[in-house]
Amino acid sequence: MNLCPKRWSRRKEARPHEILEAALELFAEKGYAATRIDEIAKRAGVTRGTPYLYFAGKEEIFKALISELLLPALDEAEALFNGFSGSASERLRCVVHVWWQSMGETRLSALPKLMVAEAGNFPEVAQLYNEQFVARGEAIFRQVIEAGIASGEFRAIDVEYALHVLCAPVVMAMLSRYMPCGHAQLDPVRYLDTLLDLMLHGLYPHPDSTRSEVSDHA
Amino acid sequence: MNLCPKRWSRRKEARPHEILEAALELFAEKGYAATRIDEIAKRAGVTRGTPYLYFAGKEEIFKALISELLLPALDEAEALFNGFSGSASERLRCVVHVWWQSMGETRLSALPKLMVAEAGNFPEVAQLYNEQFVARGEAIFRQVIEAGIASGEFRAIDVEYALHVLCAPVVMAMLSRYMPCGHAQLDPVRYLDTLLDLMLHGLYPHPDSTRSEVSDHA
Amino acid sequence: MNLCPKRWSRRKEARPHEILEAALELFAEKGYAATRIDEIAKRAGVTRGTPYLYFAGKEEIFKALISELLLPALDEAEALFNGFSGSASERLRCVVHVWWQSMGETRLSALPKLMVAEAGNFPEVAQLYNEQFVARGEAIFRQVIEAGIASGEFRAIDVEYALHVLCAPVVMAMLSRYMPCGHAQLDPVRYLDTLLDLMLHGLYPHPDSTRSEVSDHA
Amino acid sequence: MNLCPKRWSRRKEARPHEILEAALELFAEKGYAATRIDEIAKRAGVTRGTPYLYFAGKEEIFKALISELLLPALDEAEALFNGFSGSASERLRCVVHVWWQSMGETRLSALPKLMVAEAGNFPEVAQLYNEQFVARGEAIFRQVIEAGIASGEFRAIDVEYALHVLCAPVVMAMLSRYMPCGHAQLDPVRYLDTLLDLMLHGLYPHPDSTRSEVSDHA
DNA sequence: AATGAATGAGCGTTCATTCAT
DNA sequence: GATGAATGAACGCTCATTCAT
Missing domain, CATH: 1.10.357.10 (Tetracycline Repressor, domain 2)
Incomplete structure (x- = not known):
């Protein structure tokens, strides 16, 4: 799972942006309600909990x-x-x-x-x-x-x-x-x-x- | 509960149309996903199960x-x-x-x-x-x-x-x-x-x- | 719907037996829980409410x-x-x-x-x-x-x-x-x-x- | 609610087996249809959603x-x-x-x-x-x-x-x-x-x- | 910072049962 | 006696959110 040990060392400040880009793509494809936070996270290359480190919830995204x-x-x-x-x-x-x-x-x-x-x-x-x-x-x-x-x-x-x-x-x-x-x-x-x-x-x-x-x- | 004694006497033909009108209003207000079947039913003056007598499901509505x-x-x-x-x-x-x-x-x-x-x-x-x-x-x-x-x-x-x-x-x-x-x-x-x-x-x-x-x- | 006007004149006393036969077939095929009263009724040639004229409920059948x-x-x-x-x-x-x-x-x-x-x-x-x-x-x-x-x-x-x-x-x-x-x-x-x-x-x-x-x- | 502080620390590998054991007991007692997923979950010591983390649905269980x-x-x-x-x-x-x-x-x-x-x-x-x-x-x-x-x-x-x-x-x-x-x-x-x-x-x-x-x- | 197992409220759908006709 | 429209409780499943690690 941890194939790349430093995979987020340089990414910290990029995370919110990556999450937003992922969310934008998915909202575009499926709409707000039909897009799951899991999908956003996965497309951003993170896991379920991570978006909540940067955004209070789906609506804030x-x-x-x-x-x-x-x-x-x-x-x-x-x-x-x-x-x-x-x-x-x-x-x-x-x-x-x-x-x-x-x-x-x-x-x-x-x-x-x-x-x-x-x-x-x-x-x-x-x-x-x-x-x-x-x-x-x-x-x-x-x-x-x-x-x-x-x-x-x-x-x-x-x-x-x-x-x-x-x-x-x-x-x-x-x-x-x-x-x-x-x-x-x-x-x-x-x-x-x-x-x-x-x-x-x-x-x-x-x-x-x-x-x-x-x-x-x- | 039995406010209207003839609550379904002559409604059979009217029901589907009433349900569609209710659905249309609610879909307009809230979108498809955010509209619950219960709400459609209530606005149409029926209960949860009734829409399913006339439509196979939400998508059919x-x-x-x-x-x-x-x-x-x-x-x-x-x-x-x-x-x-x-x-x-x-x-x-x-x-x-x-x-x-x-x-x-x-x-x-x-x-x-x-x-x-x-x-x-x-x-x-x-x-x-x-x-x-x-x-x-x-x-x-x-x-x-x-x-x-x-x-x-x-x-x-x-x-x-x-x-x-x-x-x-x-x-x-x-x-x-x-x-x-x-x-x-x-x-x-x-x-x-x-x-x-x-x-x-x-x-x-x-x-x-x-x-x-x-x-x-x- | 009423194609045969006297279709139940002679059947009155046969109804319960027909319902039981239908129920037996369906229970055999699908089990008790998976058999709907509607199906029993339909197979017995009657409608949804009729079994309740003869039996208090599904368990009584x-x-x-x-x-x-x-x-x-x-x-x-x-x-x-x-x-x-x-x-x-x-x-x-x-x-x-x-x-x-x-x-x-x-x-x-x-x-x-x-x-x-x-x-x-x-x-x-x-x-x-x-x-x-x-x-x-x-x-x-x-x-x-x-x-x-x-x-x-x-x-x-x-x-x-x-x-x-x-x-x-x-x-x-x-x-x-x-x-x-x-x-x-x-x-x-x-x-x-x-x-x-x-x-x-x-x-x-x-x-x-x-x-x-x-x-x-x- | 938080009676057991380590309620899921090391359970991940054990969960599916616990759920299956619970399901087996309940299916034995009541049959497949009469057993609710909630009951299986509760008997396995988890809540409603957890079985779905490990099994696609009731039939998969x-x-x-x-x-x-x-x-x-x-x-x-x-x-x-x-x-x-x-x-x-x-x-x-x-x-x-x-x-x-x-x-x-x-x-x-x-x-x-x-x-x-x-x-x-x-x-x-x-x-x-x-x-x-x-x-x-x-x-x-x-x-x-x-x-x-x-x-x-x-x-x-x-x-x-x-x-x-x-x-x-x-x-x-x-x-x-x-x-x-x-x-x-x-x-x-x-x-x-x-x-x-x-x-x-x-x-x-x-x-x-x-x-x-x-x-x-x- | 990041994870991911777990939660639990919520929703779509089903179906035994009722009752006005 | 028979109908079938309507009910409403119940259940399978989903998913946003939390939190121990």
């Missing part, structure tokens, strides 16, 4: 997924957005793609799925998620839209509503990774490009069709 | 929610769509609003939430949901978009991708009813109107701004 | 199997024994074969199996079985052996012990009908003839080996 | 009774038989008495009772029992009888049938320990001696009655 994995990723994404300048449409494109690269296509996309499923059962976790993640994410999109309207690049639509229309496909793309349904066969990047194209130009034929950009991607 | 509640609602909605004629944009508006009225704003919107959470754990239910509900729902939207393109009313965008961009906010509006997050404070109808406006016209200012329709609704 | 089916069969067998005269060995042969024909090879052989399994759980039934069936059965064998000893046809062995040695294979032949083991492939009649052959040649005090009789039976 | 308790006892008994030499009648006596001592008069005699009751419900367990226990047990008796016939010490009777006639009282003696019936009041050893006496005098092809041996034991 859930909460830590938000604060220890998701929020830091949002911090990084925000830094990328902030370092980007350009037209409103260029910033919108940037925000959508950076969002996807830094969160959507990573294991973190499991968290929106988890929150859809468990928000009602864990109000405390839901509050953390909403205040620290959703609100900040929406603020990013809101800024871009508002700036576009202010500069006259965008129409003066209702920002709050447009914002959610814009976010919904991004979130759905994250959720779809865990469902064997229609979305699943689509290429997410092309999907997001279509989103941007439609959001910017609409379905109606353009008076000037030079703005269409989705065809670049094939 | 889940499956019956799809086949007995959701699919009939889709049947009705389809009938409404089919009875509607008009321009592609008028039909799109019709489809989105009928969808919302006949499913989105009803208790049935719990089922997409459930499927997000449990598709991985119940492949059989997921297959039923995808084949009988998602595929048919997408087909409705696809027809409208394809007809619009064929008639020249819409641009020749990639139908499959546009379809999912269009559906995503509709589905998110359903999911959002069970989350205390941003979407929650929005008026769903106005949200869908914004979706239609953006999808048809895009964010860019119109060359002819007479087409904007969202202002009608306020 | 069990008890009635003894008193209503087994004991009458023993009565008949006893009548046959009593009408038979001959040497002790002839009477022994008669007893063994009549026992087998009237009980061993019928569905009644399920009852010894049931009693082996359930005597500890149903002391009242066990008492009935022991006092009314086992004791009377043993008495029959005891009489024959004692008469054989008294007449000098048999050795003066210990009657009580010999009696049980003699009965054991008879009972085992009954039990074996419900087990897929070694006994199962044997022909019961030939088995009992072997028993008699072995028992008699041990019981006879005198030493000519011409008496072997098992070959008669093919 | 049943199966383990055969493989972990009964078959090892048969191994030991076989070793004793194999170390014994003598005439066929002496070997027969040896086999019967060793059988009784190593299995019949121990708690293992519960297993034949259990198998009579449950063979039909657990075909897999029945197969294990028949192939590994019954078949091997019969082989032991068969060898002795065949050797006796080969040496001329026994008559040339039909071995398969005689074998089962011989075994039946041995098995019945085991079953009888769990029934409050006739057999119960007999001394098993004297019962087996009577069996041997009767069997041998039937098996011996030659006719001097001086060989009666049961009187020795009284």
Whole structure:
């Protein structure tokens, strides 16, 4: 059993993170309730009792997924957005793609799925998620839209509503990774490009069709 | 204990439906795993053993929610769509609003939430949901978009991708009813109107701004 | 449902017997605990509540199997024994074969199996079985052996012990009908003839080996 | 609650055996179905969940009774038989008495009772029992009888049938320990001696009655 | 720090029994 | 007399959590 005698000598401070990664994978696959602490421990390479050395219980692991994995990723994404300048449409494109690269296509996309499923059962976790993640994410999109309207690049639509229309496909793309349904066969990047194209130009034929950009991607 | 003397006289045919309604409410509130059969039974006004007279087990109740509640609602909605004629944009508006009225704003919107959470754990239910509900729902939207393109009313965008961009906010509006997050404070109808406006016209200012329709609704 | 309107007009007094026969079959196949009242009812051609019109509960059905089916069969067998005269060995042969024909090879052989399994759980039934069936059965064998000893046809062995040695294979032949083991492939009649052959040649005090009789039976 | 401070320190290897012993006792007393896992646990000095640490379920406990308790006892008994030499009648006596001592008069005699009751419900367990226990047990008796016939010490009777006639009282003696019936009041050893006496005098092809041996034991 | 044996509350399911019809 | 919908106690099994080592 103890094949490697020093197998945890250097790992001490890494343990909580390993446990969280294991938990995230399993919660993504099976949901919160169907994931056993044993499985998390085993996938993290530890035994049943170890998670309790670092987390008070299953719910605390859930909460830590938000604060220890998701929020830091949002911090990084925000830094990328902030370092980007350009037209409103260029910033919108940037925000959508950076969002996807830094969160959507990573294991973190499991968290929106988890929150859809468990928000009602864990109000405390839901509050953390909403205040620290959703609100900040929406603020990013809101800024871009508002700036576009202010500069006259965008129409003066209702920002709050447009914002959610814009976010919904991004979130759905994250959720779809865990469902064997229609979305699943689509290429997410092309999907997001279509989103941007439609959001910017609409379905109606353009008076000037030079703005269409989705065809670049094939 | 015997509060109601005729407590089962004429209920036989009604029982399964009562149980499904109770299950749907509870699954919506707490998710599949966190809902106990006892609770379903109690909310349906029966006792622990009664659900098993009508359903083989918890999973069968889940499956019956799809086949007995959701699919009939889709049947009705389809009938409404089919009875509607008009321009592609008028039909799109019709489809989105009928969808919302006949499913989105009803208790049935719990089922997409459930499927997000449990598709991985119940492949059989997921297959039923995808084949009988998602595929048919997408087909409705696809027809409208394809007809619009064929008639020249819409641009020749990639139908499959546009379809999912269009559906995503509709589905998110359903999911959002069970989350205390941003979407929650929005008026769903106005949200869908914004979706239609953006999808048809895009964010860019119109060359002819007479087409904007969202202002009608306020 | 009521395809045959008078389907029970003539059956009223037959119902209890039909229920007992169904119960006997099912208890034999699956044991007492694993047999559901529903199954008994269905096999008897009635519904769930009907057995309770005739029997106070499951245990009463069990008890009635003894008193209503087994004991009458023993009565008949006893009548046959009593009408038979001959040497002790002839009477022994008669007893063994009549026992087998009237009980061993019928569905009644399920009852010894049931009693082996359930005597500890149903002391009242066990008492009935022991006092009314086992004791009377043993008495029959005891009489024959004692008469054989008294007449000098048999050795003066210990009657009580010999009696049980003699009965054991008879009972085992009954039990074996419900087990897929070694006994199962044997022909019961030939088995009992072997028993008699072995028992008699041990019981006879005198030493000519011409008496072997098992070959008669093919 | 914490009456015994070292309540599980060194028990890990002993637990499965303790649980099996408890299960064997309770299955013997009440049968398989009427024995609750809770009772087994309590009698083994553990709580409800502990048996599941060592056995996959109730049926696995049943199966383990055969493989972990009964078959090892048969191994030991076989070793004793194999170390014994003598005439066929002496070997027969040896086999019967060793059988009784190593299995019949121990708690293992519960297993034949259990198998009579449950063979039909657990075909897999029945197969294990028949192939590994019954078949091997019969082989032991068969060898002795065949050797006796080969040496001329026994008559040339039909071995398969005689074998089962011989075994039946041995098995019945085991079953009888769990029934409050006739057999119960007999001394098993004297019962087996009577069996041997009767069997041998039937098996011996030659006719001097001086060989009666049961009187020795009284 | 880490282990893993043990706990025990909780849940899905079954089924003997009841009783309004 | 017969039905069968409904009941509710009981049981097998699970799993988050604890704690002696």
